[in-house]
Amino acid sequence: MKEFVVYTLMRIALFLASLVVVFAAWFAIAGKAPVTGVVIVGFIVSGIASYFLLNRQRAAFAVRVEERAHRATARFDEMKAREDADEQR
Numbered sequence: 001m002k003e004f005v006v007y008t009l010m011r012i013a014l015f016l017a018s019l020v021v022v023f024a025a026w027f028a029i030a031g032k033a034p035v036t037g038v039v040i041v042g043f044i045v046s047g048i049a050s051y052f053l054l055n056r057q058r059a060a061f062a063v064r065v066e067e068r069a070h071r072a073t074a075r076f077d078e079m080k081a082r083e084d085a086d087e088q089r
């Protein structure tokens with residue numbers, strides 16, 4: 001759960017930082033900044049940046065999810081084996 005929270009908070013922070021940078025650049029160049037355009041460009045910029053900057057956090061989150069899925073599968077298989085053993089009695 002910790003990995004999910006860390007990754008999500010870092011994505012949100014990166015998105016907000018991208019919004020600020022895009023807004024400032026757009027306003028400096030054009031003198032005005034449409035909110036929709038800033039949000040779309042900020043979303044794209046933060047997505048691309050997160051691919052490179054948050055790779056370690058994403059990998060840690062993926063490992064955690066894989067471990068949890070493996071444990072769930074093992075528990076399911078164990079319960080299924082016990083059920084099969086009970087039926088054979």
